[in-house]
Amino acid sequence: METLANLESFVRSADLRGFSAAARQLGLTPAAVSRNVAVLERNLGLRLFQRSTRKLTLTESGERFLDSVREHVEALNSALSVASVESEEPAGTLKLSMAPGFGMDYVLPLMPQFLRRHPHIRLDWLLENRQVDLIAEGFDAAIGGGIELAAGMVARPLAPLHVIAVAAPTYLQGRPLPAEPEDLAEHDGIAMRSARTGRVRHWAMRDSGGREAVALTRERIVLNDPEAMCRAALNGLGVTLVAVQHALPYLDDGRLQRLLPDWYADLGSISLYYASRNLLPSKTRVFVDYLIEACERARLPQRLSGRADAGAGVAA
Incomplete structure (x- = not known):
């Protein structure tokens, strides 16, 4: 069972085309985001990204996986956000x-x-x-x-x-x-x-x-x-x-x-x-x-x- 942290690290890295940008948005370190994605790839047995020193691009498997999980990750985040707003004083x-x-x-x-x-x-x-x-x-x-x-x-x-x-x-x-x-x-x-x-x-x-x-x-x-x-x-x-x-x-x-x-x-x-x-x-x-x-x-x-x-x- 994948954790939300792994899935969200993957989705944000794909959207923003980099671990560093995803880390800033998620409030994590780039190393933590990279580690979450690596764990996800290991658990799935798929290579989701092609990595280079300058850019991060999705593989074909990564594109298919992104299409299948994005909506579910956003829906879960939305539910958590509503609960957070209701329970926490800003x-x-x-x-x-x-x-x-x-x-x-x-x-x-x-x-x-x-x-x-x-x-x-x-x-x-x-x-x-x-x-x-x-x-x-x-x-x-x-x-x-x-x-x-x-x-x-x-x-x-x-x-x-x-x-x-x-x-x-x-x-x-x-x-x-x-x-x-x-x-x-x-x-x-x-x-x-x-x-x-x-x-x-x-x-x-x-x-x-x-x-x-x-x-x-x-x-x-x-x-x-x-x-x-x-x-x-x-x-x-x-x-x-x-x-x-x-x-x-x-x-x-x-x-x-x-x-x-x-x-x-x-x-x-x-x-x-x-x-x-x-x-x-x-x-x-x-x-x-x-x-x-x-x-x-x-x-x-x-x-x-x-x-x-x-x-x-x-x-x-």
Whole structure:
């Protein structure tokens, strides 16, 4: 009779294509995962993996065995997870990564109630504008937008990631308001340089009628941080295109004004993502459930939408 540890070590190693990655996800050492798989192979009398110094690949027997056991291992893990959540009070350090602006403006205000509910959880957050490797860097979860999920990850949308055009009233004074995205070519622009590619970002905007147009300004300033772009716009230096999440506090107090209220660029969703294993630690599971519920209660999907009919606080 095989143990769950042996079977799960095999399934995770196959999914993540390595003993080290599987070990990080399972909370074991690579040697322990390798040993579990070796015991499984010995008990079955099958070679499940072809091993090399650089990669781990399934044999034909390994592929057939994975297909036959994966669903059962996941079902058993799910049952154990439910039992664990019901019997154990969530505790421990919750390591989370997210962008500084979103974290401080939208997630941090939701935490007092969460910590009152779960007094034995300690928050350890990295506020940084980059996508992290959850398993390799030891994070329980992360929040990001416009990201490509690695294998073995699941994403839960929290709010839309919409880009809108904004400027300060001091800049707009005496200048004609743009009626179409093409009109932005007549305005000084505060553009964004992609940290990943090094290129200046250009946005294709859409309206409620399905029309699309590329928004191009006269690039006078190029920055690599959306918060800095908003600050530049606040100083009357031009028009900038930023995600609603960054502009909303300044739109609410009138220091920035939305342009082209029917137009926005859709970059997908701001999502909470974590390892797609059923046996999540209870601290992670309660945080996921709480944050999704709290964002809905705070009407974050509506507030951060660039759609004119979404009821967001971003009207011109």
